[in-house]
Amino acid sequence: MSLKEVLNNDIKTAMKARDKATLDVLRMIKSAVQKEELTKKAELTAEEELTILSREAKQRRDSLAEFIKAEREDLIEKTKVEISIVEKYLPKQLSAEEVQEIIRETAKDIEADSMKAFGKLMGAVMPKLKGKADGNVIKEEVKKFLS
Structure with a gap:
């Protein structure tokens, strides 16, 4: 199953569960995948999908660092949740x-x-x-x- 199919299924599940945080993150990931496909004008390979997921996770980690510096507790928690959602789609991180x-x-x-x-x-x-x-x-x- 491709990443897009997995995302679509998970989006449906999040909608049924009324899980707004997960839904927002999944929609952002799906949007990034679709944008890349439009740019490339072809289906993405698994490696390209992995690159997109890594980029999404990195953006959130960078944001988290900035929010910590600015002592924005409201955004810190939200960003940590987003990171955990994105990491579900990434392979297990090596030690x-x-x-x-x-x-x-x-x-x-x-x-x-x-x-x-x-x-x-x-x-x-x-x-x-x-x-x-x-x-x-x-x-x-x-x-x-x-x-």
Whole structure:
């Protein structure tokens, strides 16, 4: 079942349950998927759908950080709920140890052993971890590994 079909089913369920918070988030995700399909003029692949979900989650995490800085308690709770809804559609996030293991294996394969190889290692690791770990976590782990 494609992401769009899953979203449509979940939207119906949220409507029946009168769950406005979930409904709003699902509609935003569906809108982003449809916009991308219109731009591409074709059905999205699973990887492209994952990219959209990752982008939606990242936008909300960035907003959460800003709301925390501004001490906006009302928006903090709302955003946390939105993040949890989006994360239901993402694959299970890897732990820091799992990310480090993938970085170690990739570094060994491409022979990256200094900070000069940071870009090269990031370029090789990101496709492997896309949607499975936050980009900032990956960046920090690569820096730790190379230093």
